[in-house]
Amino acid sequence: MRTAILDHAIDLLVTEGAAALTMRRIASGIGASTKVLYTMFGGKEGLVDALYREGFARLRRAQQRAHRAEDPLTRLNDLAAAYRAHALAEPAYYRVMFEQAVPGYQPSAEALDAAESAFDASVEAVQACIDSGVFAPGDAREISKLLWAAAHGAVSLEIAGHFPPETAARRFHTLTAAVGQAFLADEHGQGRTS
Amino acid sequence: MRTAILDHAIDLLVTEGAAALTMRRIASGIGASTKVLYTMFGGKEGLVDALYREGFARLRRAQQRAHRAEDPLTRLNDLAAAYRAHALAEPAYYRVMFEQAVPGYQPSAEALDAAESAFDASVEAVQACIDSGVFAPGDAREISKLLWAAAHGAVSLEIAGHFPPETAARRFHTLTAAVGQAFLADEHGQGRTS
DNA sequence: AAAATTGGGTAACAGCGTTACCTCCGAGTT
DNA sequence: AACTCGGAGGTAACGCTGTTACCCAATTTT
Missing domain, CATH: 1.10.357.10 (Tetracycline Repressor, domain 2)
Structure with missing residues (x-):
């Protein structure tokens, strides 16, 4: 699940750039709600931190x-x-x-x-x-x-x-x-x- | 007028960083509406272009x-x-x-x-x-x-x-x-x- | 089996860039 | 001098953003 989120986030980042990296798009891309991202990464900062690493x-x-x-x-x-x-x-x-x-x-x-x-x-x-x-x-x-x-x-x-x-x-x-x-x-x- | 906008935008940029550089804050800072910024610079991109130069x-x-x-x-x-x-x-x-x-x-x-x-x-x-x-x-x-x-x-x-x-x-x-x-x-x- | 806890969806809030609408002031014309 | 007209600027809305309060279902615990 966590990897699915990251994969889709990376895909968005690589194909459409940082501007397309929104919580809603990541969530809808994996067919879930944004709440999952917040329970999993604590917020956009945590998600970007994962991408950074x-x-x-x-x-x-x-x-x-x-x-x-x-x-x-x-x-x-x-x-x-x-x-x-x-x-x-x-x-x-x-x-x-x-x-x-x-x-x-x-x-x-x-x-x-x-x-x-x-x-x-x-x-x-x-x-x-x-x-x-x-x-x-x-x-x-x-x-x-x-x-x-x-x-x-x-x-x-x-x-x-x-x-x-x-x-x-x-x-x-x-x-x-x-x-x-x-x-x-x-x-x-x-x-x-x- | 144009310089007043730029001055305030620069002030926001320097004192609070790029995140604080919003059209609404620039406009309210000079006591005007956002419309002025759009007639003067065509949009945020034009304003940032001026800051870049x-x-x-x-x-x-x-x-x-x-x-x-x-x-x-x-x-x-x-x-x-x-x-x-x-x-x-x-x-x-x-x-x-x-x-x-x-x-x-x-x-x-x-x-x-x-x-x-x-x-x-x-x-x-x-x-x-x-x-x-x-x-x-x-x-x-x-x-x-x-x-x-x-x-x-x-x-x-x-x-x-x-x-x-x-x-x-x-x-x-x-x-x-x-x-x-x-x-x-x-x-x-x-x-x-x- | 009943109760408690947790995970995830819905919908809302505040703030963003942008713009359609409208008002109003000043310049040009008659 | 009055009148029209054009454009500058304010209001308020749209669609988007990150974030979260609320709620429900499902799962785990007693």
């Missing part, structure tokens, strides 16, 4: 699927590409997760913690880059977050319409590569990022 | 105010810092501009064009870095957009709650510095970003 769970699975290549730097690149592909595949989900597409919702601390686990694969890949000497020693978690911010910035501007489609992919790659480059092992004497 | 106009002014330092690289850093400061000073505005805090609104092509002018100062600063030999030759507009994406990503994650306050400033600086570093003139033989 589901969105990051999907992102985590997408990242794990991309976590295959041998070379650690290639793996990191693949993860970044998978991040963008996942975001663009379901922009409505991305908006729920990062921009608050549902007006009132603010993720709780637990939800934010759960979201963080979506980037475990990225942290591992960065750590592998450090361990193999490709990256200089450093905090893998911190570097991963910076890569995330760069990727998120590029994707977010793309979804918002500021990056035209034909250049968005190139910019995404250039930006993530530029950030990655800053953490390369110091083989050439270039400056270190503070 | 105003937000980028304010950002542009904030960038111009920060555009003072002599050293081009310092100037670019100042612009980045001003960008973050401006975004954090009025997060509700930032949400209207980048995340679509008002459910239905999607900026028109003209609005996106107008938004772009907010980054003229950044493009100029990048061009100055190239002209003075600090940056390698390249497309200043393109580099500026990448810096923008990085800054936006860090600020956006900060506002969304993913970056705790005490580390957000450091991460913002590290990230923008890392991106800037990738475009430095090739004095040390480090690899070039493709």
